Amino acid sequence: MILVAPSILSADFSKLGEEIKAVEHAGADWIHIDVMDGHFVPNITIGPVVVSKIRKISDIFFDVHLMIENPGKYVEQFAKAGADLITIHAEACDNILSTINKVKDLGCKVGVSINPETSLDVIKEIIQNVDLVLIMSVHPGFGGQSFIEDVLPKIKKTRDIISKMDKEIHLEVDGGINDKTAKTAIEYGADVLVAGNFVFTNTSYRDAIKSLKQL
Numbered sequence: 001m002i003l004v005a006p007s008i009l010s011a012d013f014s015k016l017g018e019e020i021k022a023v024e025h026a027g028a029d030w031i032h033i034d035v036m037d038g039h040f041v042p043n044i045t046i047g048p049v050v051v052s053k054i055r056k057i058s059d060i061f062f063d064v065h066l067m068i069e070n071p072g073k074y075v076e077q078f079a080k081a082g083a084d085l086i087t088i089h090a091e092a093c094d095n096i097l098s099t100i101n102k103v104k105d106l107g108c109k110v111g112v113s114i115n116p117e118t119s120l121d122v123i124k125e126i127i128q129n130v131d132l133v134l135i136m137s138v139h140p141g142f143g144g145q146s147f148i149e150d151v152l153p154k155i156k157k158t159r160d161i162i163s164k165m166d167k168e169i170h171l172e173v174d175g176g177i178n179d180k181t182a183k184t185a186i187e188y189g190a191d192v193l194v195a196g197n198f199v200f201t202n203t204s205y206r207d208a209i210k211s212l213k214q215l
């Protein structure tokens with residue numbers, strides 16, 4: 001089954017609660033929350049205070065994508081704020097496995113992400129410890145960028161590794177997803193699609209989400 005996770009980075013922040021409710025009613029499976037610190041990426045977005053506020057208005061699965069330095073320092077705050085899954089970037093951790101274990105100990109599902117230029121070798125050994133692998137298909141920092149096709153072989157390789165494991169591990173792709181790139185990403189093995197711009201600029205959130213699922 002293909003899951004769609006609209007990224008609220010492209011939502012209208014002046015009515016964030018309504019936007020979340022709208023995509024939820026339009027068929028979103030998860031809500032993708034992009035957390036940026038101005039260090040790991042050149043942009044600043046949402047912190048745990050906002051996550052805890054929107055947690056109050058929705059029970060939908062919160063997929064929190066931490067694009068921050070030293071994520072281990074902040075995972076507890078995001079877990080307490082109501083994250084269901086916390087994804088950390090391999091490039092931002094001194095010790096990836098200990099950060100993964102910290103998230104698990106907090107009772108959240110855990111994901112690991114790599115940037116377009118980062119080799120899969122960096123996370124190969126720890127994939128069995130996570131619930132989700134997130135392959136970035138743009139350079140993280142901003143919504144509305146174009147899908148980098150060079151990451152497709154990495155998506156396929158990740159799917160090959162995951163399919164040999166005896167647990168369910170999601171393969172999420174994030175950045176530049178629209179109805180066309182979604183089709184390609186799914187063909188290469190993705191099962192969770194993050195989409196910001198494509199969903200929130202569409203006049204019908206329902207049609208956008210449906211087209212991403214290739215229905």
Ligand code: DX5
Pocket residue numbers: 007009010032034065138139140141142143144145174175176177194195196197198
């Ligand atoms: C990029 C973020 C993405 C972004 C996706 O740094 O991690 O989640 O919001 O946005 P679109 O779908 O517009 O490329």
Ligand code: ZN
Pocket residue numbers: 007032033034065174194
């Ligand atoms: Zn993201």
